[in-house]
Amino acid sequence: MMTLVVIPVEERCGGADLGKTDVKVCIRVPGTGKRARCEVRTFSTMNDGLLEVRDWLVENRIARIGMEATASYWKPLFYLLEATEGIEPWLLNSRHIKTVPGRKTDVKDCQWICKLVEHGLVRPSFVPPCDIRQLRDLTRYRTETVRDRARDVNRLAMFLEDTGIKLSSVVTDITGRSARAMLACSPSPAAARPARSPLPKGRNGHQLTYRPLTAGTPTSLAPAPTKCPQC
Template identity: 50%
Template sequence: MNTDDAEGPLEIVQRVCAIDIAKADLVACVRVPHDTDQGKRVQEIREFTTLTASLLRLADWLRSQQVELVAMEATSSYWKPVFYLLEAEGFTCWLLNAKHVKNVPGRPKTDRLDAVWLAKVVERGMCRPSLVQPAPIRQLRDLTRYRRTLVRDRSREKQRLEKLLEDAQIKLSSVIEDLCGVSGRQMLEALINGERNPSVLAQMARGRMRSKIPVLEEALRGHFQEHHAFLTRMMLDRIDEIDTKITQVAARIEELIMPFASQAEQLDEITGVGVISARELIAEIGVNMAAFPTAAHLVSWAKFAPIDKNSGGKKRGGSTGKGNPWLAATLGEVVAAVSHTDSFLGERYRRLSKRRGKSRAIVAVGNSVLTIIWHLLSDPQARFHDLGSGFYQSRINHNRQERTLIRQLERLTGRKVTLTDLAHGGASA
C-alpha cells in the first residue's frame, strides 16, 4: 500500500478501481480514502488472471474495499468477460474509450502504471463511460450480427458459384437474376446429374423465365464437366446449409425481440425500414434513449455527423469518423431502399445526391433516419408521419427562386430579362 496527496475538489469517486486488461491476465488498482489522514488517498495494486475463479477473487477483494465504481479500457474483446462478471456481481462498471484516457506521452508505460493512471482519471471525473447495452439487447445484437454474417457468407458462396459457371461457359447469371431460384436451381441440379443438352435444360424454366427459353439455350451451351459438377454440388450444399442456419437464427431473434415488439413496430413504420432492419437497429442502438440526451447525441455517437475542421481561416473537409460498422450497414440498406420511394426521405436523398454526391447523401439521410428513430424511441406514443416528397417544394421562397432563375438566364444569354404577366403576353427579353 502507498499514499499520495489528493487534489481536493477534483475528487468525485471516493472508492474506485481501475483495471488494465490483457488476454490472459489483468492488473487492478484500487484507490480509497486514507483511514486516518484526511485528504490523502491510498492505492493498492493486485494482479489476477482472466479465468473465472480468479475474477471471482477479484470481485471479493473489490467488495471488501467497498469499491463504488470499476473502470476498464475497451481492449479488443478481452474486457467483455471481466465487465459482464463484475456487472453480474453487483458492481457499477464503466467501459472507457482508450483515446479518452491516454496517458501523457513520454512517461514510462507498464500495466501497473496504466492501471494507476486510469484510476486517477476516473476518480477525478475526467472521463465519461462508453455505452454498454443491457444483457437482453446484447444477446439480440449477437444474433442480428451473426445473421448478417451468415447472409454475407451466403452471398460470397453464390459469387463463387457464379464464377465457377463462368469458367464452364455457362452464362446463366446473364439471364437469370437468382441462380438459386426455382428455375436456376433445377437447371443446376440437372447439370450436376449429367444433363448437358441446352434445349432440355432451358425447358426447365418456370414462370416469366419461359419467355427467355431461346436465350437460355444459348447461355447453357458450355463445357460443363464432372469437375464443375463436383464443385457445384459442394457450393449448393453450402448455400443450403447457410440458409438453414439463417432460418434458425431468425427464429431465435423472433423470440428475443418480443420484449421490444412495440419499439420494433414503431421503427417499422419509417419509410425504408423493414422488419429485419428495425430489429437490427434496436439491437445496435437499444431502446433506452436516456443514454442520448438529444437526437444530435445519437447521431454523433453513430458517427453520422460530419466533423467541422476549420483552422487558420481554412476549412477542411470533415469526415464523420469510424463508428459502428454494423449500424452503418443497416442504415446504408435503409437509405438504399428509401432512395427509390416517393417520400420525404427519398426526395431528400435525390436532392442531396445531385448537389453533394451519393456518399454524402447517404450520410445525410442516415442522419435524418437516426433523428427520427430517437424521437420515436423517446416517446412510446409517437408514430412516424411522412412529410411527403413535396415538402421541399412547398417551402420554396418563390420570389427568391424567381430572382435566381432570372440571373441564370441573364448570364446564359447576355441580355437583360424582364417579366410581364401572362395576360399581357408573357415574358420578354
Template identity: 50%
Template sequence: MVARVCAIDIGKAGLVACVRVPHASRPDRRVQEVREYATVTPALLALADWLRVERVELVAMEATSDYWKPVFYLLEAEGFECWLLNAKHVKNVPGRPKTDRLDAVWLAKVVERGMCRPSLVHPKPIRRLRDVTRYRRSLVREQTREKQRLEKTLQDAQIKLDSVISDLHGVSGRQMLQAMIAGQRDPKVLAELAHTTMRRKIPQLRQALAGHFDDHHAFICATMLRRIDALAADIAQLDNRIEEMIAPFAAAVAKLDEITGVGIRAAQEIIAEIGVDMTVFPTAAHLASRAKFAPIDARSAGKKKGNSTGKGNPWLAGTLGEVVAAIARTNTFLGERYRRLTRRRGKKRAIVAVGNSVLTIIWHLLSDPNARHHDLGSGYHESRINTQRRQRDLIRQLEQLTGQKVDLQPRPELPAAA
C-alpha cells in the first residue's frame, strides 16, 4: 500500500524509527533499517535528513501521551506527511516479544499494508486556539475552587453570608468581605454596606454576619481574594487573546451562536475542539461518534448489554454539558426534547442525546455556508404524534386506571339558542 514508510515508537527522552523501503534489486522483497534518536531538536533534524535520503512517503507514530507532539510538528514542518495512530488500533499481536525496536517494526508493517487509519490532527491555528481555550477553562475551574474554599472559611467563622447573597463576589459581598478583613466586625455596620436591592435584606444580613470572624480568618480570606483577583486578571487576558485568534473564524462563531444555548464563549470552545473543516467528518454521525456522544449498540446471545458511549474529549464534553444545561431551561425544540427524554430515560441519557442533536446541528451549519439554524418550537413533538394513536393510548391508560371498559360515543349536538 505504501512503498516507503517510516514508523516511530516514541518515548520521553528517545525514539526508535523503522524505515521500510523496496529492495534495490528484488522488487518482491522489502528492506528495513532501525535507528534510535534522542527527542531533542538537533536529533530530530538528523532524523528528518535520514528520511529525506530514504525518500520516505509517510511517517507514522503512536499517540503516546504528549511526547508525540514535538516529533509530529517538526516532521510536519519539514514537509513530511505524518499520521498519528491510536495505540488501540495497532496493538501488537499477543504472544510476540515486546520491545521498542519490535514495536517500531510492527507499526511500519501495519502502516505499509493499509491496516490502520490516522487520527485527526487539527491545523496549527486550531491547535493554538485550543491551547488557549483549554487553559482559560482550567483557570476558570481553579477560580471556582478558590471561591469554594473561601465559602468554607466563612462557614468555619459562622458567617452565613452566602445563604443570603446569591453572588458572594458581587459589589455588596466584596465590600463586606473587605471590611471584615480590614477589622470591622459589627454586623450592623457590615449590613449597611449592601447596595441597591440587597438593602431589602439588611435584617437577614445582620444575622448572617454575626459570627466569630477573627484575624486568623481575615488572613486566610485576604490571601484567597488576592488569588481570585489574580486569576480573574489572567482570564481577562486570555479572553482578549482568544478574541484575536478567533477572528479568522468569526463567521463560524456567529453561525454557532444562533443555536439555542450556545453563546459566544461556547462557540469559541467548540471550534477550538472540532475545527471548522467538516470535510474530515463524512457525516454528522462521525462527528458525534468522535465526541463519544453517539449510542453504542451492544448485544450478545440475543440480549442487550448495558454499555456507555466511551471516553471522549473531556473538554468538548464539558462545553456540551453546559450548553445542554442552558437548553434545558428554554421553551424550544431541544429544550422539550431534553425534558421528554429525562422523564423516560433519565438526565444522563438525556444530556448525551441532546448533545448529539447539538453536534448534528453544528455539523450542518459548518458544512453548508448557506445553512441557518431554525428552531422547530416546543410543540413540534406533539404535532407529529398521530391523533388516533394518542387516543388509543389514553383509552388504554383510563381502562387500566378504572378497571372498566371504555367506549367512546360522539358528543350530542347542543340545541340551538333561541
C-alpha cells in the first residue's frame, strides 16, 4: 500500500481567528521527529495583547501568518505585523477557508487556517500599501460626507413642503444665502412677521430690486443700480 506523505510548504507558520475582544492564534513549528508542534494561545485585542502576539510570533520565528477578513477586527493586528520585520501577514478571503461541516469554534478555526497556510492551499488577498490606504480612506470619507449633506438638504426640502413653505419652487438652492434670509424672516411664535421678506440676491451678491423695464410692461427682477463713486 502506498503511503501519501504531505510535505509542508511553510515550516513555521500561524493562523489567527480574530474577534471583538480576543484573538485565537495557532502556530505550527518543527517538533521532535517528523511531526510539527502545534500550540494555541488566546490574547486580548487591546494594544498590550497585540504586542504580546507579535513578541510571541517573533520568539518562535514565525515567517507567515494567515487571518480571516472579519469586519474591521483584522486591521490592528495586520498593520502591526506588517510593520514587523520577518513576519508576512496574509489576509484570507472567508470563502477560501471554509472548514468542513461540524462544530465550529474559534480554536478550530485558527488551527484550520494555520494548516491551510502550512500546505499552501490558500492565497492572500490584495491589501494596498499604506499611502494608498490613507488616500482611499480620505476619498471614501469625502464621498460619505457629500452624501450625508445631500440627504440633509433633501430632508429639509421635504420638511418645508410638509409645512406649506414652497421655498424650492422659487429658489434653486434652498441652502443659499437668499433662501436662508427668507427662512430667517418666516413667521414664528417668538417673533412677529415682518412687513415684507427680503428680496433674493444675485450671484455677485448684489441685492435685487423690482423696477419696470419699459413703460406699460410689468415689473421684472433686476439688479439695483450702483452709485458712481465720483457723484
